[in-house]
Amino acid sequence: MSNLIKNASEQLREIIYNALGILVSKEMIPAVPMPVFNIEIPADKSHGDFASNIAMVSAKALRMPPKKIAELIASEIVLENSCFEKMEIAGPGFMNFFLAKKWFADVVKTSLNEGDDYGKTDYGKGKRILVEFVSANPTGPMHIGNARGGAIGDCLASVLQWAGYHVEREFYVNDAGNQIEKFGKSLSLRYMQICSEEGQKICSLDYNMEDFCKSIYGEEGNAPEFPMPEDSYRGMDIIEHAKNYFDEYGAVLSGQSEEERKKFLVEYALPKNIAGLENDLKKYRIVYDNWFRESKLHESGETMKIVEKLKETGHTYEQEGAVWFKATDFGVDKDFVLVRANGIPTYVVPDIAYHYDKLVTRNFDKAINVLGADHHGYVPRLKSALTALGVDAEKLDVVLMQMVRLVRNGETVKLSKRSGKAITLVTLLDEIPIDAARFFFNMREANSQFEFDLDLAVEKSSQNPVYYVQYAHARICSLIANLEAEGIKYNPEADLSILSEKSEIELIRHIAELPDTVNSSAKTYDPAKITKYAVELASLFHRFYDSCSVKNAESDELRLARLSLCISTRQVLKNTLSILNIDYPEKM
RNA sequence: GCGCCUUUAACUCAGCUGGAUAGAGUAACUGCCUUCUAAGCAGUAAGCCAUUGGUUCGAGUCCAAUAAGGCGCGCCA
Numbered sequence: 242m243s244n245l246i247k248n249a250s251e252q253l254r255e256i257i258y259n260a261l262g263i264l265v266s267k268e269m270i271p272a273v274p275m276p277v278f279n280i281e282i283p284a285d286k287s288h289g290d291f292a293s294n295i296a297m298v299s300a301k302a303l304r305m306p307p308k309k310i311a312e313l314i315a316s317e318i319v320l321e322n323s324c325f326e327k328m329e330i331a332g333p334g335f336m337n338f339f340l341a342k343k344w345f346a347d348v349v350k351t352s353l354n355e356g357d358d359y360g361k362t363d364y365g366k367g368k369r370i371l372v373e374f375v376s377a378n379p380t381g382p383m384h385i386g387n388a389r390g391g392a393i394g395d396c397l398a399s400v401l402q403w404a405g406y407h408v409e410r411e412f413y414v415n416d417a418g419n420q421i422e423k424f425g426k427s428l429s430l431r432y433m434q435i436c437s438e439e440g441q442k443i444c445s446l447d448y449n450m451e452d453f454c455k456s457i458y459g460e461e462g463n464a465p466e467f468p469m470p471e472d473s474y475r476g477m478d479i480i481e482h483a484k485n486y487f488d489e490y491g492a493v494l495s496g497q498s499e500e501e502r503k504k505f506l507v508e509y510a511l512p513k514n515i516a517g518l519e520n521d522l523k524k525y526r527i528v529y530d531n532w533f534r535e536s537k538l539h540e541s542g543e544t545m546k547i548v549e550k551l552k553e554t555g556h557t558y559e560q561e562g563a564v565w566f567k568a569t570d571f572g573v574d575k576d577f578v579l580v581r582a583n584g585i586p587t588y589v590v591p592d593i594a595y596h597y598d599k600l601v602t603r604n605f606d607k608a609i610n611v612l613g614a615d616h617h618g619y620v621p622r623l624k625s626a627l628t629a630l631g632v633d634a635e636k637l638d639v640v641l642m643q644m645v646r647l648v649r650n651g652e653t654v655k656l657s658k659r660s661g662k663a664i665t666l667v668t669l670l671d672e673i674p675i676d677a678a679r680f681f682f683n684m685r686e687a688n689s690q691f692e693f694d695l696d697l698a699v700e701k702s703s704q705n706p707v708y709y710v711q712y713a714h715a716r717i718c719s720l721i722a723n724l725e726a727e728g729i730k731y732n733p734e735a736d737l738s739i740l741s742e743k744s745e746i747e748l749i750r751h752i753a754e755l756p757d758t759v760n761s762s763a764k765t766y767d768p769a770k771i772t773k774y775a776v777e778l779a780s781l782f783h784r785f786y787d788s789c790s791v792k793n794a795e796s797d798e799l800r801l802a803r804l805s806l807c808i809s810t811r812q813v814l815k816n817t818l819s820i821l822n823i824d825y826p827e828k829m
Numbered sequence: 830g831c832g833c834c835u836u837u838a839a840c841u842c843a844g845c846u847g848g849a850u851a852g853a854g855u856a857a858c859u860g861c862c863u864u865c866u867a868a869g870c871a872g873u874a875a876g877c878c879a880u881u882g883g884u885u886c887g888a889g890u891c892c893a894a895u896a897a898g899g900c901g902c903g904c905c906a
Contacts, residue, residue, distance in 0.1 A: 581904040
């Protein structure tokens with residue numbers, strides 16, 4: 242739980258405040274309120290490990306040139322008993338501070354002592370946070386957007402755990418409503434096609450499932466008396482369900498009413514689909530704490546209760562037989578329908594009920610939704626309704642993901658759930674390693690358009706940065722094993738303060754940054770910061786490896802110190818990859 | 830028409846609450862394995878940070894307008 246960067250930064254602020262206090266008491270500067278100043282980490286490390294702009298921002302208040310202020314402060318700065326050893330005044334008035342060797346030694350020591358816990362922080366203070374992601378419709382297979390949402394949501398949840406939140410992962414199952422109706426209708430039509438004369442002809446031909454689907458798939462080719470309407474699901478999976486049902490139970494449903502047939506087919510296929518989602522996500526290394534079912538909200542009457550509650554707030558009205566919510570009262574551009582003229586609530590109502598359940602009934606401190614950017618217009622609506630219900634809408638945060646564009650042979654592949662031609666999550670994972678997929682989807686922040694080059698992703702080449710990072714880990718493992726074979730073993734008493742090569746120092750500095758990276762990644766809900774950290778860490782290690790030999794170090798002390806640094810780096814690589822739930826192989 | 834997002838090297842992208850000379854990776858070119866994994870490292874070349882104005886000690890970063898692209902604006906979800 243240590244964060245040596247934060248400690249150093251806070252100590253430095255203290256040191257500057259002390260110097261200012263002395264200057265005021267000596268009446269060398271006027272006792273005026275000082276503006277806020279920054280302690281920052283310069284991009285260019287020749288400018289020190291930390292820098293402060295105190296002299297520049299206070300120039301106006303003190304009516305003195307920045308350089309002069311910097312010199313005054315410098316004259317009263319006390320660095321004894323601090324983690325700093327040196328300071329310089331530079332440029333327009335920056336004050337640059339340099340960390341002492343002991344601080345770097347402490348970083349390595351801390352990472353080794355904390356082991357698998359190094360990088361964890363108490364930023365979240367144990368607050369309860371619910372991360373909902375993927376929540377794919379159970380009417381069909383998951384697509385590429387779900388693959389991205391899965392990787393981002395799962396890693397975000399993990400980052401939040403590392404940052405000290407109590408996190409639960411949740412999948413909202415849309416097992417009710419219009420799309421289930423459509424699901425039933427599609428199943429029913431496919432079933433009737435199979436039962437038809439033409440369908441039976443195809444059945445008798447002893448096709449395998451894929452060929453069967455292809456032959457019955459034709460829009461007009463067979464059973465024209467049961468055409469698939471424009472808004473039906475036309476994926477192969479629907480045909481498969483219908484065929485499976487037919488194989489198990491025969492044509493028993495063909496004589497039933499449409500309603501009965503839909504009911505039986507949905508009861509047959511939906512649980513299979515939901516189990517399939519769970520299974521496919523498990524393969525993707527995503528395991529949820531809760532599978533929350535929409536149907537539960539209807540059965541318990543929560544959905545209609547929400548309508549009643551909203552009516553009580555006075556922000557609803559009736560128009561043309563429908564119940565509207567006056568979202569414009571809450572700054573939203575348009576009102577929206579809660580209950581249709583036919584008495585059936587729109588999708589928003591169970592959604593409101595669901596979020597009410599998250600934030601009020603289950604009392605989470607925070608609810609995060611990972612959503613496709615095409616849902617962004619819906620967010621303010623949902624929030625306006627929650628506000629009307631007296632829920633603090635600030636507790637709901639939405640991470641919007643821009644669309645994934647699939648590219649094959651330089652051409653965009655259209656995503657379509659219905660066409661049956663879309664690349665699904667499952668086929669994607671058949672083609673590319675799970676490690677690569679999880680890493681790849683987290684390389685860019687959610688809110689940037691993502692171009693997924695299938696040819697490149699399918700290629701199991703070393704182009705993928707995940708190999709670069711894993712290679713660094715494997716390389717260290719091998720190095721340590723070799724040294725051990727020669728009788729050189731890790732010694733916790735090794736003097737780490739002798740590490741002073743540029744590549745050593747830069748590596749240690751980056752190791753020190755892990756807790757801060759976890760915090761900032763949690764704060765901005767951006768797990769891409771972790772993949773970037775991992776690549777940078779690997780790069781710094783490779784550089785160190787190239788310039789500093791452990792085995793052939795100039796002295797025994799240095800050899801032991803470098804070995805400690807290697808073990809520390811391996812630990813940090815392992816922790817970083819663990820956050821992403823990616824493998825850290827010992828051999829490659 | 831209104832709203833949200835994006836625009837940084839040939840390509841894909843970083844750039845933390847404004848800070849010092851704008852960074853990686855691909856691709857191109859040049860070096861480095863008798864020595865711990867060359868799936869590596871070092872170097873060269875490449876930029877009007879979309880455009881224009883504003884805010885201030887200081888702008889890729891903040892504000893406004895414009896342009897290009899993506900997405901949304903349903904009694905679909």
